[in-house]
Amino acid sequence: MNYKEIERKFLINNLNFIKESFDHNRIEQGYLNSNKNRAVRVRIKNNHGFLTIKGSSNESGTTRFEWEKEIPVAEAKQLIAICEPGVISKTRYLVKANLHTFEVDVFDGDNQGLIVAEVELSSENETFEKPEWLGKEVTGEVKYYNSQLSKNPYKNW
């Protein structure tokens, strides 16, 4: 599977998204390459493994080439073992807001204190409802890329 990923990213104003969420998952992920022009990510989510490759983004930071394959979780564990230092773990809350679903990542470990909400869109200009807990937009700010958080975690900011 490969496609152009179009998404916008925000900080949050408060924790109300937790009580509004309909599901949450634990995610652990490492990078075989954290270079933002060819990021190679290994993820374990709900005991499923995924290998994801992301290219560079367009100027606004909204759109990015993405390729993803599900892989056996045992293989994902072996691949995480050879990843760059700085494996990321987080809890992802899923929150419906009218037609869209926000993914809100509550980081732990070296990124504890950071919470980032993302919404995936089908076109660059698509509008979406903004819940009251949704804060400042940080789309395209490279330091919020998970690949960068593994190298320069929130605790160092």
Added chain:
Amino acid sequence: MNYKEIERKFLINNLNFIKESFDHNRIEQGYLNSNKNRAVRVRIKNNHGFLTIKGSSNESGTTRFEWEKEIPVAEAKQLIAICEPGVISKTRYLVKANLHTFEVDVFDGDNQGLIVAEVELSSENETFEKPEWLGKEVTGEVKYYNSQLSKNPYKNW
């Protein structure tokens, strides 16, 4: 598919391997990461795509963690487009020598002039017949890793 790859690598004395070969293939490959501890390779061989991840090798350079999946060739082409500069192309000759098959890579482009023969073994101590054209062993010499040839090609040696 993942396994420990056990192989030994040699230079060659002469071109007799060509007439002894039973098959040959064109290979084009790029690296999403050329780091030798977590190399991520995209390969196109006979119109088939492959994604391969290799970990660091043991001290002798003989054994290395390897993970590989076949992927659609159209996806391999998209991934090669975002690889590091220095895509490698070569012709691989397959040569039987008693119980083993040597893979002899004749590089072109920036690595023209370099020819490397490899044999895959099922254990570190396994013996094998050495054809007269087989030259000096270079197993474990990092500069002969294809990932390194993409960054520091033979023409610069």
